[in-house]
Amino acid sequence: xxxxxxxxxxxxxxxxxxxxxxxxxxxxxxxxxxxxxxxxxxxxxxxxxxxxxxxxxxxxxxxxxxxxxxxxxxxxxxxxxxxxxxxxxxxxxxxxxxxxxxxxxxxxxxxxxxxxxxxxxxxxxxxxxxxxxxxxxxxxxxxxxxxxxxxxxxxxxxxxxxxxxxxxxxxxxxxxxxxxxxxxxxxxxxxxxxxxxxxxxxxxxxxxxxxxxxxxxxxxxxxxxxxxxxxxxxxxxxxxxxxxxxxxxxxxxxxxxxxxxxxxxxxxxxxxxxxxxxxxxxxxxxxxxxxxxxxxxxxxxxxxxxxxxxxxxxxxxxxxxxxxxxxxxxxxxxxxxxxxxxxxxxxxxxxxxxxxxxxxxxxxxxxxxxxxxxxxxxxxxxxxxxxxxxxxxxxxxxxxxxxxxxxxxxxxxxxxxxxxxxxxxxxxx
Numbered sequence: 001x002x003x004x005x006x007x008x009x010x011x012x013x014x015x016x017x018x019x020x021x022x023x024x025x026x027x028x029x030x031x032x033x034x035x036x037x038x039x040x041x042x043x044x045x046x047x048x049x050x051x052x053x054x055x056x057x058x059x060x061x062x063x064x065x066x067x068x069x070x071x072x073x074x075x076x077x078x079x080x081x082x083x084x085x086x087x088x089x090x091x092x093x094x095x096x097x098x099x100x101x102x103x104x105x106x107x108x109x110x111x112x113x114x115x116x117x118x119x120x121x122x123x124x125x126x127x128x129x130x131x132x133x134x135x136x137x138x139x140x141x142x143x144x145x146x147x148x149x150x151x152x153x154x155x156x157x158x159x160x161x162x163x164x165x166x167x168x169x170x171x172x173x174x175x176x177x178x179x180x181x182x183x184x185x186x187x188x189x190x191x192x193x194x195x196x197x198x199x200x201x202x203x204x205x206x207x208x209x210x211x212x213x214x215x216x217x218x219x220x221x222x223x224x225x226x227x228x229x230x231x232x233x234x235x236x237x238x239x240x241x242x243x244x245x246x247x248x249x250x251x252x253x254x255x256x257x258x259x260x261x262x263x264x265x266x267x268x269x270x271x272x273x274x275x276x277x278x279x280x281x282x283x284x285x286x287x288x289x290x291x292x293x294x295x296x297x298x299x300x301x302x303x304x305x306x307x308x309x310x311x312x313x314x315x316x317x318x319x320x321x322x323x324x325x326x327x328x329x330x331x332x333x334x335x336x337x338x339x340x341x342x343x344x345x346x347x348x349x350x351x352x353x354x355x356x357x358x359x360x361x362x363x364x365x366x367x368x369x370x371x372x373x374x375x376x377x378x379x380x381x382x383x384x385x386x387x388x389x390x391x392x393x394x395x396x397x398x399x400x401x402x403x404x405x406x407x408x409x410x411x412x413x414x415x416x417x418x419x420x421x422x423x424x425x426x427x428x429x
Contacts, residue, residue: 010202015195016048022191023056023163032191034164036182039195039226041169042203042211046140049167050084053138054106056163057113058093064135064159066115071144073102073119080140081117118153120145126152135159143168147176164190170228174387178228196226216360218382218389219353231382231389235352235399239366239377242359246281246367247274254311255318256304257344257405259397260325263288266300267372267397270308271364271405278364278405282308285372285398297331305338316340320408322400344404349389351407358406373398 012020019037022029037045050068057066070076081104085095088106096105102117118129120139126149134156142150154164166181185192197208212224216238218231236242251272258268265287272281284307288294295303311317316338321329323343332339345351358364366373376398383392391399 012048013044013199013201015193015199016044018193019045019048020052020055023052023060029191031189032163033189034166035191035193036166036185037193037195038166038168038170038182038228039199040197041223042200042208043195043197043226044200044202045167045195046080047083047087049165050080050138050140051087053136053165054084054088054093054115055091057115057136058106058108058111060161061113061135061159062111064113065133066113067118067129067132067134067137067153067156068104068115069118069120069129069137069139069145069149069153071119071141072121073117076117076119076140120149120153129153129156132156133158135162136164138165138167140167141169142166143171143175143177147180150177166190170222170226172230172387172389173228175228182228194226197224214357214361216356219356230384232384233381235380235382235391236356236359236377238356238360239374242362242364243366243368243374246272246279246365246369251279251281255320255405255409256308256339257401257409258319258321258325258328259400259404260300260322260328261288261397262294265289265395265397266295267401268304268307269370269373269398269401269405270311277362280364280366280370280373280402282367283370283372283398284308297328300328301331301335318342318409320344320404322346322404342408345407346404347407348391348403351403352391355403355406364402364406370398373402 019035021027022032022035024030035049037049039045053068057064068076068080070080081097085097088095092108094107098104104115104117106113106115116132120142126146129149129152134153137153137157139145139150139153157164166177168177171178181188181190182192197203197211212220215223217233218229221227221229251274253273255271255278256268257271258266260266265285268284269280270282271278284303286295286300286303308317316336317340319332319339320342321332321344323329323346329341329343332341355364376395379395380399381392383390
């Protein structure tokens with residue numbers, strides 16, 4: 001017997017009702033050419049906007065083409081389309097999802113419209129939407145998309161009466177979407193609405209407090225307060241609280257993460273899982289520049305053999321390493337009896353954000369014996385001269401090794417616990 005999914009509706013907040021009603025005949029902003037919603041995570045922006053977009057399309061047009069876009073097609077289907085189909089079915093609409101064509105047809109009575117699903121992954125994505133004629137487009141997580149894709153999608157809206165719909169969480173103040181769209185919303189004839197978590201009536205105070213505890217620094221200001229702020233100061237201001245006396249004895253499992261360097265420092269962190277926490281319990285750190293002696297790949301491998309010889313003897317250890325270290329990866333794979341190589345996910349900003357969350361919530365901790373790690377953490381800062389978010393690229397090798405571990409290996413568990421806020425595809429833990 002097939003289980004039936006039950007969607008329990010919560011009342012829409014005043015801000016969400018504005019999203020739902022701005023295009024209706026009695027609206028005082030009916031003349032606007034589109035809408036922008038930004039602000040905190042879990043603020044109810046996406047659910048109200050996606051439903052309103054389709055209701056507007058079905059009320060206004062018949063037999064037209066539309067586009068709904070996410071950072072990736074997979075994330076859009078998971079975060080937006082799944083619940084949208086449930087809500088539309090509850091309102092008497094027939095929804096047919098042709099996954100092979102990334103086409104969703106929505107019909108009711110004699111009306112039918114066609115919605116194409118796109119992912120704004122990179123600069124090449126604009127080629128996919130080029131040439132279409134659209135009656136409207138919705139861009140979810142627009143600040144994560146290339147500007148070229150967004151401009152191309154907007155340019156496709158040439159049907160009379162078409163509108164454009166934008167939704168995002170904040171980034172840095174000089175971001176192209178903030179400068180070219182939010183700051184010029186009135187000039188472009190767009191309605192602008194700013195959301196906080198209090199605009200989502202489905203969130204209890206307990207849940208909102210949990211989200212507030214998850215972030216610190218720039219991530220708190222952006223994701224919780226919903227502000228477009230510049231990243232400044234220490235990248236991991238909570239690092240002191242993550243340092244402690246590591247547990248004694250054998251861990252449940254081990255993992256090695258490596259940032260490879262020749263002239264730059266070579267940093268390796270050994271992670272041990274104790275209960276629900278991964279501890280960085282040991283480190284290897286060597287700087288050819290500081291020592292004035294550059295080591296070969298074979299010498300580094302021999303050092304790792306010696307430093308971690310007592311860890312899982314006779315067994316291979318999962319080893320996460322920067323994918324650009326091709327020669328060293330090839331060497332370790334020849335020692336597959338000892339090292340099971342996994343190429344690291346090297347997404348810098350997502351990795352930093354996820355690492356900060358893990359440090360703050362105690363999901364990863366650092367042994368007080370890791371002196372090189374601590375020295376780097378004390379000086380790991382944002383580049384305040386840059387116009388976008390980027391760390392100062394000096395003395396960051398243990399920081400990179402930590403980020404590789406979190407982004408590649410450990411973040412899957414965190415995503416399962418806080419699945420509503422993570423972006424991108426899950427990885428196996």
